[in-house]
Amino acid sequence: MNARFGLMKKDDSENNPKLGEASTSDRRLETRCCSILNRKAVASSSPGLPLQLPWDCAWRNHSTAKRLRHLTDEPKRRNRFAVGNQRNSLSRVAEAATLGWRSQPRCGSPRRNGHPVSRLPRSRVSQAIASIVLLLAMGITLSTVARNQTRQPLPPEKRLRYQIHLTLDFENRTYNGIERVRWINRGDHPTSTLFFHLYPNIRFPGYAPPTEKTPSGDLISDEPRLEIIEVRAASNGAPISFALDDQETTLRLNLRDAVAPSAAVEIEIKFKGIVPEIDPEETGLLAHVVQQVSAAIRSTREVRRARDTNFRCRGVIMLGAAYPLLAARSGDDWFRRIESSIGDALMTEAADYEVTIDVPRNVALYTPVPVQTAQQKEGAHSSSFMAENLRDFAIVAGHNLRSEEKQIGSIVIRSIFRPDHEATARRVLKIAEDALRVYLARFGPLPLKSISIVDAPLVSTMGSAEFAGLSAIASAFYIDFDSSTMRNMPEPIREQRASVEDSLEWTVAHVVAHQWWGAAVGNDSSREPVLDEALANWSALLYYRELHGEPQAASALEEQLRGVYKLYRTFGGDDMEAGRAAREYRNSFQYAAIVASKGALMFEALRKLMGDEKFFAALRDYYSANSLEVADMDDLRGAFIAEAAVEQRRTVNRTFDRWLSSKRGDEDIGPPDPKLAAELGLPARANAKADRNFFTAFAKVGKFFWQQMTKIR
Numbered sequence: 001m002n003a004r005f006g007l008m009k010k011d012d013s014e015n016n017p018k019l020g021e022a023s024t025s026d027r028r029l030e031t032r033c034c035s036i037l038n039r040k041a042v043a044s045s046s047p048g049l050p051l052q053l054p055w056d057c058a059w060r061n062h063s064t065a066k067r068l069r070h071l072t073d074e075p076k077r078r079n080r081f082a083v084g085n086q087r088n089s090l091s092r093v094a095e096a097a098t099l100g101w102r103s104q105p106r107c108g109s110p111r112r113n114g115h116p117v118s119r120l121p122r123s124r125v126s127q128a129i130a131s132i133v134l135l136l137a138m139g140i141t142l143s144t145v146a147r148n149q150t151r152q153p154l155p156p157e158k159r160l161r162y163q164i165h166l167t168l169d170f171e172n173r174t175y176n177g178i179e180r181v182r183w184i185n186r187g188d189h190p191t192s193t194l195f196f197h198l199y200p201n202i203r204f205p206g207y208a209p210p211t212e213k214t215p216s217g218d219l220i221s222d223e224p225r226l227e228i229i230e231v232r233a234a235s236n237g238a239p240i241s242f243a244l245d246d247q248e249t250t251l252r253l254n255l256r257d258a259v260a261p262s263a264a265v266e267i268e269i270k271f272k273g274i275v276p277e278i279d280p281e282e283t284g285l286l287a288h289v290v291q292q293v294s295a296a297i298r299s300t301r302e303v304r305r306a307r308d309t310n311f312r313c314r315g316v317i318m319l320g321a322a323y324p325l326l327a328a329r330s331g332d333d334w335f336r337r338i339e340s341s342i343g344d345a346l347m348t349e350a351a352d353y354e355v356t357i358d359v360p361r362n363v364a365l366y367t368p369v370p371v372q373t374a375q376q377k378e379g380a381h382s383s384s385f386m387a388e389n390l391r392d393f394a395i396v397a398g399h400n401l402r403s404e405e406k407q408i409g410s411i412v413i414r415s416i417f418r419p420d421h422e423a424t425a426r427r428v429l430k431i432a433e434d435a436l437r438v439y440l441a442r443f444g445p446l447p448l449k450s451i452s453i454v455d456a457p458l459v460s461t462m463g464s465a466e467f468a469g470l471s472a473i474a475s476a477f478y479i480d481f482d483s484s485t486m487r488n489m490p491e492p493i494r495e496q497r498a499s500v501e502d503s504l505e506w507t508v509a510h511v512v513a514h515q516w517w518g519a520a521v522g523n524d525s526s527r528e529p530v531l532d533e534a535l536a537n538w539s540a541l542l543y544y545r546e547l548h549g550e551p552q553a554a555s556a557l558e559e560q561l562r563g564v565y566k567l568y569r570t571f572g573g574d575d576m577e578a579g580r581a582a583r584e585y586r587n588s589f590q591y592a593a594i595v596a597s598k599g600a601l602m603f604e605a606l607r608k609l610m611g612d613e614k615f616f617a618a619l620r621d622y623y624s625a626n627s628l629e630v631a632d633m634d635d636l637r638g639a640f641i642a643e644a645a646v647e648q649r650r651t652v653n654r655t656f657d658r659w660l661s662s663k664r665g666d667e668d669i670g671p672p673d674p675k676l677a678a679e680l681g682l683p684a685r686a687n688a689k690a691d692r693n694f695f696t697a698f699a700k701v702g703k704f705f706w707q708q709m710t711k712i713r
């Protein structure tokens with residue numbers, strides 16, 4: 001599971017779609033997309049094509065619109081249409097369709113509240129046919145281009161850049177910062193409005209701040225806070241007016257002069273922040289297990305909170321996203337809205353970073369990259385970091401942190417830990433090295449120079465948190481089973497040594513894979529969490545297969561993927577489509593079963609269907625075409641369809657539909673376990689409280705249950 005924050009597309013404040021409803025800008029794009037599909041339908045027909053496609057405009061489909069828009073974006077153009085000598089007729093159809101779509105007037109589109117909305121298509125069939133032609137064409141274009149082109153990275157002056165200076169007051173959990181941001185208008189129109197996200201300010205719906213006060217009378221906050229002090233033009237220091245929108249989670253800048261397409265602007269933002277202190281009890285193994293049982297038995301609703309990745313606990317400060325972070329953009333549309341859900345992540349664009357952080361001398365500091373230069377100042381230690389191609393810049397600081405590292409080719413891999421976890425941290429480093437080697441060989445090179453894995457005291461709803469170049473795994477699972485703490489644990493937990501250690505291995509392989517799926521290839525993980533989550537989880541299976549061989553991979557498949565789904569179903573959880581938005585999943589138990597496990601099993605089904613050679617070729621094409629971009633499901637689907645043998649394309653497409661858009665999990669994975677279900681009568685009524693009675697009540701449920709409940713989710 002991953003803990004980056006989710007975004008939802010939104011392009012103006014009056015136009016705020018309800019849950020599950022398309023924003024009007026999506027509708028506008030859909031209208032246009034319908035119009036090309038209709039036009040193409042006139043010219044093409046082919047028997048035997050699937051009649052129901054996700055590209056059908058009758059289905060509200062953000063990703064089609066986004067996909068088409070992507071093809072017209074500068075970075076996507078650079079990637080996909082870089083090859084000038086494409087002479088494939090289908091490719092030309094796609095290109096023509098895209099271009100036609102761009103210049104097509106919006107004819108006959110009904111309007112609602114002044115915004116155009118899509119009309120139901122007259123003929124689903126003809127559209128579907130047109131859709132598949134377009135789909136195949138796109139797929140082939142994409143695949144051929146991915147293979148033929150040598151991708152030119154953007155020159156430094158064309159990239160987004162953050163120069164940040166942060167001063168961290170460890171004792172008071174506060175920081176002050178100033179950042180200079182270079183923003184480049186990659187849209188087609190001039191704009192004078194810029195949006196930044198203030199992630200620490202996200203609150204879940206219905207959040208009520210605590211009323212408890214410090215002895216000096218200040219309110220004790222249980223959430224972090226990021227405040228903007230001032231904003232200026234970097235060129236002349238002139239103040240820039242700004243506003244805070246969406247409950248202060250969005251910073252909107254109103255520039256004096258519009259920024260022309262391809263032009264850059266530099267802004268300076270002064271800010272300060274504070275993080276809450278988290279009770280260590282919330283981060284222990286017992287708390288993690290109780291949380292999971294509660295999610296399983298009572299279907300408790302869980303939502304990620306800003307405090308989950310911005311906090312101090314057990315002498316460690318984590319700043320997941322401490323500074324104003326540019327919202328991502330697609331064409332001229334900003335991905336503005338952010339919302340809480342059980343899923344993920346920060347959707348941002350890759351940028352270069354130059355960061356200087358001052359901390360007290362006795363505090364060790366870690367970021368996604370090793371320190372470049374360090375200086376002693378009065379009582380403080382000033383460290384500078386340089387990084388390229390990061391989507392965020394997470395910071396971890398602590399009195400007692402240490403690290404070990406290993407160089408693998410051009411990448412340094414580090415394990416960062418508290419001294420009492422040294423043995424586990426070494427094991428983590430070894431697993432991460434092996435995983436890195438497997439993925440480098442199978443997926444392709446990473447645009448990063450270092451990867452760090454941090455032993456961090458994460459709260460019980462979160463097993464791991466992923467950032468660009470840095471992943472945190474909950475300290476709760478860095479367990480020494482021979483320690484006195486473990487001897488005091490309830491028996492059902494103590495008995496799970498092998499299972500917990502195995503789960504840590506799986507999780508390390510999973511978080512390393514997120515550097516390919518999530519960090520290098522970005523995606524909107526609030527809308528399509530399956531893209532990074534499922535692929536990272538399937539990658540862990542690949543690691544098992546390549547490192548330990550088929551028998552161990554088969555048991556990992558059973559325990560880490562199929563078992564998670566089966567247990568979820570046995571507990572009465574409904575099968576769901578794996579392709580839904582993150583907010584539609586109730587908690588980490590459901591999210592792990594459907595998005596991470598069922599989603600990962602789709603990739604296994606595709607591999608079996610296509611064979612290793614074509615499967616990995618498709619995955620590599622998808623990776624290379626979307627590295628340092630923001631991909632969507634159509635990019636992934638297109639890559640697999642394009643790589644499949646012609647007679648298999650329809651089946652590949654249906655495989656995507658089957659796992660992502662239908663509920664066939666019981667047939668494909670396995671039905672609920674009746675024996676386990678029968679055993680569940682008693683615990684279902686038990687009171688989920690973290691005490692010994694709780695464990696006694698569940699003791700008879702059996703090993704399989706506890707294996708699953710002690711997993712890192």
Ligand SMILES: [Zn+2]
Pocket residue numbers: 001002466510514532533536
């Ligand atoms: Zn994950």
